[in-house]
Amino acid sequence: MEIFTQSIAEAIRLVASFDRYVFQVMGLSLKVSGSAVLIGLVIGLPLGMWLGLSRFRGRGILVALVNTGLGLPPVVVGLFVMMMISRKGPLGFLSLLYTPSAMVIAQVILATPYITAITMSAVGSIPREVRLQAVGLGASRFQALMVVVKEARLSIMTAVIAGFGAVISEVGAVMMVGGNISAGGENKTRVLTTAIVQEARMGHFETAMAFGLILLAMAFAAVFLLSRLQEGPRGGWVKS
Amino acid sequence: MTPVEPTVDARTQPEAAERVAAPPALAPALEATALVRSYGGVRVVDIDRLKVETGEMLAVLGPNGAGKSTLFRLLALLEPPDSGSISHFGKPVSHRDLAARRRTATVFQRPFLFQGKVHSNVSYGLRLRRLPRAEIRERVARALELAGVAGLAKADVRRLSGGEAQRAALARALVLEPDILFLDEPSSNLDPGLRRRFRDDLRRIVEQSGTTAILITHDRTEAMSLAHRIVLMKQGRVVQQGPAEEVYSRPRDAFVADYMGVETIWPGRVEREVDGLCTVRVSGTHVVEAVADARTGEEVGVAVRPEDVVIARATEGEPPATSARNRWCGAVVSVRMSGPLADVWIDLDGLLLHAVVTRPSVVELGIEPGARVFASVKATAVHLLTDREEGYD
Known part of the structure; x- marks a missing residue:
């Protein structure tokens, strides 16, 4: 059991001493996954609202596609993005392979279905009359949609946090397209998950554990934030 | 219909310029002509002509499935008809006409209050209209007072009882001082005791404000106690329309007689x-x-x-x-x-x-x-x- 106690103690020391390497890796993780979720929100929110609020031919197929997207294996997404941006791929001219941008692209593909699916069911559960009521008080079509977003904001925040949780903890896609590169004291594309793989493989359990603790702390913070939001004074859509 | 000079409305609706009707003072508050709306091949609303005079309260009465709520959404410009035309105060209007919609306000059967406080609900329409803050505050206070919920301005909507919520919804519409107030079964979700008080207050408030009101209801007592005129609907069509007393005492056919008790x-x-x-x-x-x-x-x-x-x-x-x-x-x-x-x-x-x-x-x-x-x-x-x-x- 010594291996645990020792590495945890060392991990805490690394985090507490603001170790430059550890914080560079953490910073890149936040940056990549944060950007991916923001872009995912820009795509997923309108898409989810459209799928949740309108009825049209072929909607069922799109909904099924989005739900399938929830189970996409990150490593396969990584492979797909890698082939797209590799030198021989259709987007090869952009020279994106092994850059943070490539990692963001892969994670956008992973995060968007989460945000779309949750937004879709959230706005779909808000009575149609809420929108009609807003229109009936003089809202434009857009303003009425904003009322729906506002009524569903809690679920949409859940969607963002769920999407963030999914991408910050995935290793397959960022490993494929980012390459886990950290050279000459400069971190290029190493994030928390790939760093854990790397450090553990090299026998640096205490460093790996430090990254693991940070990931856990982030997951905990997300869940904590979520539950606070849900029980907060301005919670769900209750009054009918 | 005498053609007159194109008005402000004609600018936003160029194709309507030719059809602008008589001066507003003489025109009915609302007029619908040849209004048709179908769902899945069934004509849910099929109305030749419906007229609401300025300042009167009209009740659209009929059993469930008569097409009242659909007619309500058409008249309130919440959705477009398949064909037919609607004019407010003599001017042709449509659901795309935001300015026309902003001269009306609606109250539904369920209050559908937005999350938050009562006052933010009541101020919603005024904020959409970008009114100065001081005026909003003053008008919200007045509307809450009028609707009998002045003490609840700061209450969270989830803490309201059914009656309070419906009064808040009423205040949210009244605060807009609409030219036409649309009410869709506003009291049918309330307990019987509350319902009567709500109706009494509603009549007083509408009379005081002098607004034109259109009330949808399946309850002849409600129609009789609130409306000047009644339109009785059956399967999307108007069966009889006239002064409330006339529809009550001189029903046109067995359906009307039966519906009127x-x-x-x-x-x-x-x-x-x-x-x-x-x-x-x-x-x-x-x-x-x-x-x-x-x-x-x-x-x-x-x-x-x-x-x-x-x-x-x-x-x-x-x-x-x-x-x-x-x-x-x-x-x-x-x-x-x-x-x-x-x-x-x-x-x-x-x-x-x-x-x-x-x-x-x-x-x-x-x-x-x-x-x-x-x-x-x-x-x-x-x-x-x-x-x-x-x-x-």
């Missing part, structure tokens, strides 16, 4: 008509006299409102002294108490007559199943339903 409708034939007094033979055996506009030989429905039937206990053959032209003797079939009144069904040797009497009368007269009673109805209280197609405008 007449359960006694006997088929008969006019035998004689002298100076407006008709003698009608009902099922060969009975004779009913009615002051009505019918022709000799015409097949009619004889409608008698239950409250127009006067009941007396039959004592040893001697009929009671009454000036009523119609006097029948019969046996009570059933008595059903409902609050202060009782419904009584009397068998007049084969014809069933429905009467309403007060609870004390039931006791005093000893009205119980099997009891022999005299029932009398004035000729002026008998209404004849004819099949003739008449203009009902």
